Amino acid sequence: MRDDAATLTPAPGHDLVLTADAIVAGVHYFPEDPPASIARKALGVNLSDIAAKGAVPRGFLLTLALPEDWTEAWLAGFAEGLGAASASFGCPLLGGDTVRAAGPALIGVTAIGEVPTGGIVRRRTARIGDRICVSGTIGDAALGLQLRLSPEAGWARGLDPESEAHLLDRYLHPQPRLRLAPALRRFATAAMDVSDGLAGDLARMLAGEGRSAVVDAARVPLSPAAARALEREPALLDTALTGGDDYEILCTVPEADLDAFRREAATAGVPVAAIGTVVAGGEPPAFETERGRRVFAAGAFSHF
Template identity: 55%
Template sequence: MTVETRERPGEFELIARHFAPIAGPGGLGLVDDAGLLRPARGYEIVVTADAVVAGVHFFPDDPPGSIARKALAVNLSDLAAKGAKPEGFVLALALPKGWTDSWLAAFAAGLKQAADEAGCPLIGGDTVSTPGPLTLSITAFGSVPAGRMVLRSGAKPGDVLAVSGTIGDGALGLKVHGPAAPPWAAGLSEAHRAALADRYLHPQPRLRLAAGLQAHASAAMDVSDGLVGDLAKLLKASGTGAEVDLDAVPLSEAARAAIMADPALAELAWTGGDDYEILCTASQGEYPALASAAAAAGIALTAIGVVTGATGAVQYREKGGARSFAAGSFAHF
């Protein structure tokens, strides 16, 4: 961010100028101490929160609209995995020194785009200054019929293990988009580089899959920290194991091109994170209906293995042989 010569707005003017115009009815004009949600009779509220920090989750010079879209998308991805319909969100925004009004206007425009696309309005939040990096924390709210939230803990032995979309694009996109692109990136076409970078910058939460998950899945979670590591979390919660065919894990054309350029990138694709796809399980009887619901929603769903009764044990197979991983996912600590 570069400092503008004109005077920047104060906190209340900032809110009135950039955020009140994009708030939903539950935001009460962003002039009260809190927002308001009214769940329909017989529904429960699902709550999720994620923070994103400059230099950790995005590059400080990324487009402000992209930063906003990603911050909301990672929360919407959690709601989708729970089978929830988005109802609203609150934003806590910590602005570093040097922020500009034009940067904030572009950020608010990106936030509005993401909120409008998801039907998830802004209903409140807080704006502060910080001596540290730009930090955003979003808490999103969704609704599900009472007792119908899809948990991590519902997988059963014999269930089909499946994943939406494609895996690895976000982690590879981080490498391509970063300030020091690796040598293999130069061997990709411009279209493939752009596709990978876009998947990193602009996650696509699978909200259209939520209803199908709610109706047919036994367990689900979003893939944010890497397929291998997140599968381990789901299996631990369910007290089960799994057999996984890595050759069946869906890859985009761009990811396949990158792995052809450097075969070692396959492990990054399976463990790197930033996918924001849905990892789910369904019984053998329910999986065909789940797959049909995904197809009707225009979302690819691929079976990659089966749940077993061996608690915590995962057998990975690649090209007919066993495969193991030293580290399964991204970790903050």
């Protein structure tokens, strides 16, 4: 650090977008995870918020609380992973603070992005009739977490190694959907990232605005690995729909713009799927499944 503070100025005609999220050992990651992965996750989950707002990363500040048993090797791995993630996301470290605390490690990040003036994509501005879209695939990280927590579960034992590796990796290495930001700014009426589970985050997107949603659960995109897990244990559908740590983008797009949005997203290398529709109403979103309509209680998900 060359100084006690950094300066930052948005490009002319741009606003800065700010967000802060912390991850804690034993809550948001396993203490034994590789420190480079932990660093990447801490930055990635914040840049997922930046992407969902239609913004481009400009930089971040770090608050690192180290437990009493920290080691030089851990810190070196963390710093190396943070540097690599910072470079790959195009998001430089602007400042921060390191403290020692007699508790679990905590990594707090404040991320700063940039959007054209007034261009931020809001969370609560979905309109009735809009189509609900998600990027990528849903549920992988939650299934990866279940593999970590319950490796002896029936569905987990004997899952093919490739699927297992995919699910574990999605939990460990969230990929912020930075390349989707321009298409969100152009087409989305509302957006947020899926960090606390699709069902709960969709409910938060619509709550208090007189809006609800009908989702066709069969259209929720699953990876081949998640599909294989659900073949072995159909009850895992709930885990996929309510589990956290996807870090995909949830957004609403007017019906008339849906094809254009999907084309622009595909050009950016991000698959998006339309999974439902915004409807009038105050109740939580309804998920239509083969076995009937499911409504998930809000706030059911916590990280461990």
